[in-house]
Amino acid sequence: MKYHRLKYRLCMQHSFDGKIEHKHQHLIEIEIVARQMEEDFLEFASMNSILEEVFGPYQYKYLNEYPEFEGDTSIEHLGEVFYGKVKHALEEQHWKFARFEISETPLRIYAIVEETF
Numbered sequence: 001m002k003y004h005r006l007k008y009r010l011c012m013q014h015s016f017d018g019k020i021e022h023k024h025q026h027l028i029e030i031e032i033v034a035r036q037m038e039e040d041f042l043e044f045a046s047m048n049s050i051l052e053e054v055f056g057p058y059q060y061k062y063l064n065e066y067p068e069f070e071g072d073t074s075i076e077h078l079g080e081v082f083y084g085k086v087k088h089a090l091e092e093q094h095w096k097f098a099r100f101e102i103s104e105t106p107l108r109i110y111a112i113v114e115e116t117f
Helices: 044-058 075-092
Strands: 004-014 024-036 095-105 108-113
Touching (some): 024 044, 075 095, 075 108
Antiparallel strands (some): 004 024, 024 095, 095 108
16 A cells, blocks of 8 residues: 655643743654545645644644643644544645654654554
């Protein structure tokens, strides 16, 4: 089976206690692995535009201000929220979601896997 693997970097701000005076910045790396659902040829550009649509609104933003992150901006919660958004957006465009990874450092990675490859 053939898969596309794409990385996206999201520069965001958050605070664990919800206090704006404690906000700090992270560069989050997100990796998505997906395959085509149909025989049609799909380019990386197609996948990239989907990811930009999902993550673009959060770029350089304070995530605590968004209802989906209010009260929990842990890497695990970010992963669950973004996984749902990415999976839905990819499948609408005929991609089969396989793997999602989100990390704040190369040593701290949260992954969701639907297909092994």
